Amino acid sequence: MSPEADPLPIRVSHRAKSNSANLASIGGGGPRSLTRDMALQRPGQAVVARFGGAAARFKLVVPLALLAGCSGYHLWDNTYNTQGKLPSAPAPAPIYAYGYPKSPPVLDAAGLQDLVSKFRHSVIVLDFWASWSRQNRDELSMLSRLQDDLQGDGFQVIACNLDPADKWSTQTVPILHGAGSNFPCVVVTESARPAIKAWLSPQWSYDLPARFILNRSGRVSAQALGATSIDSLEQQVRQLVRAGPGGEGENLAGGEIALRLKYINVASGEGTSLGEETGDRADLAGLADRAAALFTNRIDRAGNPRIAVASFPSHSARTSVGPLGLAAAEELEAALKHRGYFDVVGPRRTDRMIAGIGQSALSIEYESAALQGRLPVDYVVIGWLRGDGGKLDTDDALAGEPVERP
Numbered sequence: 001m002s003p004e005a006d007p008l009p010i011r012v013s014h015r016a017k018s019n020s021a022n023l024a025s026i027g028g029g030g031p032r033s034l035t036r037d038m039a040l041q042r043p044g045q046a047v048v049a050r051f052g053g054a055a056a057r058f059k060l061v062v063p064l065a066l067l068a069g070c071s072g073y074h075l076w077d078n079t080y081n082t083q084g085k086l087p088s089a090p091a092p093a094p095i096y097a098y099g100y101p102k103s104p105p106v107l108d109a110a111g112l113q114d115l116v117s118k119f120r121h122s123v124i125v126l127d128f129w130a131s132w133s134r135q136n137r138d139e140l141s142m143l144s145r146l147q148d149d150l151q152g153d154g155f156q157v158i159a160c161n162l163d164p165a166d167k168w169s170t171q172t173v174p175i176l177h178g179a180g181s182n183f184p185c186v187v188v189t190e191s192a193r194p195a196i197k198a199w200l201s202p203q204w205s206y207d208l209p210a211r212f213i214l215n216r217s218g219r220v221s222a223q224a225l226g227a228t229s230i231d232s233l234e235q236q237v238r239q240l241v242r243a244g245p246g247g248e249g250e251n252l253a254g255g256e257i258a259l260r261l262k263y264i265n266v267a268s269g270e271g272t273s274l275g276e277e278t279g280d281r282a283d284l285a286g287l288a289d290r291a292a293a294l295f296t297n298r299i300d301r302a303g304n305p306r307i308a309v310a311s312f313p314s315h316s317a318r319t320s321v322g323p324l325g326l327a328a329a330e331e332l333e334a335a336l337k338h339r340g341y342f343d344v345v346g347p348r349r350t351d352r353m354i355a356g357i358g359q360s361a362l363s364i365e366y367e368s369a370a371l372q373g374r375l376p377v378d379y380v381v382i383g384w385l386r387g388d389g390g391k392l393d394t395d396d397a398l399a400g401e402p403v404e405r406p
Contacts, residue, residue, distance in 0.1 A: 097144065097182035104168035107186045109195035115158065115186065116218060121275030122154040123240045124214040125233070126200070128188070130162040131171055133208045139230050140179035146234055147183050153241050154216065159185035162193075162208070215240055217258065217278045257281045257387040259291055259312065259328060263299070264364060264380045269372030271365075272298065278387075281324070288331035291383075292339050301340045305378040308345035309333050310354060310361050312383045321351075325385055332381070345377060354380070 107115065116124060127143060129136035140159070147157045161172050165187050176185055188196065197204050200212045200220055207226050211233055215221040221240060224233040261274040274294040279287035299305055309332055312325035329347035336344050345353075354360065357374050361382045364370055371380055 096177050097180050098176070098184070100173050100176060100185060102169065104165040104172075104187045105185075106165050106189055108189070108192040109199055112158075112160070112186065112188070112192075112196060113199065115184070116214065119156045119158075120218065121216050122156045123150075123216060123237060124155075124218075125157045125237060126160055126212045126214065127157060128160045128162060128208060128210040128212075130208055131167070131175055132163075136209050137175060137179065139209065140176065140181055142230055142234075144180050144182050146237065150237070150241050155237065155241050157183040159183060160188045161185055162188055162206075165189070213237060213240065216276060255281050257287070257324075257328075257385055259287060259383055259385055261291055261294065261381060261383040262365065263295070263307075264368045264371050264382070266371050266373065266375050266377055266380060269369035271368030274298070281387075284324075284328050284331045285335070288328065288335040289338075291332055292335035295336065295341070296339060299341070299379060304343055305341070306343040306345065306376075307336060307341055307379045307381060308350040308353065308375065308377040309336070309347050309381045310350045310383075311347040312385050313361060314385050328385060329383075332383075350380065353377075 112126075116126075125143070125146075127136075127140075129140070131137065143157050143159075147155070159176070159181065163172055168187060172185070172187070193206065197206070201223055204210060204223075204225065209224070209226070209228075211224040211228075212220050213222040213224075213233070213236055222233075222236045224230070224236075256278055257280075258276050258278040260276040262271055263274060264271045274291075277287055277291045277294070279290065295307075299307070309329050311321040311329045313321045314325065326347060333344050333346050353375055354364070354371075357371075359370055361384075364380070365382060
């Protein structure tokens with residue numbers, strides 16, 4: 001056959017012929033002589049192998065891509081031929097402390113406030129930063145360490161980046177990963193800054209670094225602007241976290257009250273804290289509705305659980321209940337029913353049941369196992385009020401004039 005009819009013919013060794021008789025057997029690496037000859041071919045060109053004797057001839061046309069797939073490795077990776085082993089597996093993807101989204105999470109003031117609300121009952125640091133601030137960049141790792149130390153105690157850092165959104169994937173995220181950042185980061189546009197400034201600090205001139213500490217009630221408790229040492233910031237944060245819900249760092253405005261809640265699984269005797277809700281003393285219904293919302297992600301309504309709500313003493317008196325504490329518990333009873341918990345025992349009856357087994361809200365706060373299997377309900381809710389209770393629930397009234405129980 002002429003060269004034109006039979007382009008680039010190759011001679012196959014006797015060993016290669018025997019191996020080629022079963023093409024599937026090449027998966028272990030393939031005949032080396034045949035592979036070396038094939039490596040001389042131009043990419044995409046067929047390899048023509050001749051077999052036969054005086055009576056018959058035939059061609060076996062094997063595309064390079066097919067042979068490469070059968071042999072278990074790529075022809076351009078000659079590791080097998082040179083080192084006698086298969087190519088190394090690709091390097092694993094890097095693991096980062098926080099998985100930032102591919103698209104920039106741009107938020108306005110309302111969006112940032114909504115994000116903050118998702119970390120309710122935690123002390124929050126809003127860290128406003130930009131890539132051009134070296135101090136910002138250097139201190140991201142220190143904030144990461146603080147996040148690691150205090151996360152289990154109710155603490156959260158939220159980074160707020162002021163760089164352009166189109167720099168998110170090429171500049172912002174690499175800086176965050178390089179610092180080992182382990183907290184969420186959002187992008188704050190220039191148009192959103194006036195509203196954020198009005199919310200956090202009207203005196204802020206957008207100087208960086210700028211950090212705002214929010215207490216567990218969601219209010220700005222302190223701020224660290226400009227050259228303020230991050231060590232000073234850390235000290236303030238740790239004080240707030242140590243104080244816990246209802247601690248000294250949680251200042252309430254005039255007319256405000258806070259309700260701290262806990263529920264106890266009567267079957268297991270285990271207690272679970274729900275944190276604290278704050279509100280105006282004149283709006284007990286609103287306070288109770290927000291408190292009831294804390295249950296929806298904790299207690300499944302499908303089984304129609306029976307929930308008993310005890311009256312709420314003040315945080316300072318602890319043992320006696322005034323009219324405001326009773327009214328707040330009754331509002332919570334109504335709010336739970338409104339949210340689909342239909343089998344709710346009111347505070348007057350719950351107080352009698354608890355007293356009937358020789359317990360009180362104070363005693364079961366410290367020893368929730370004392371209720372295990374002892375009441376005909378699934379859960380018991382206890383809580384405490386603090387703040388401006390007005391004349392109805394002053395400490396004197398709570399200590400000396402407990403509400404009469406029918």
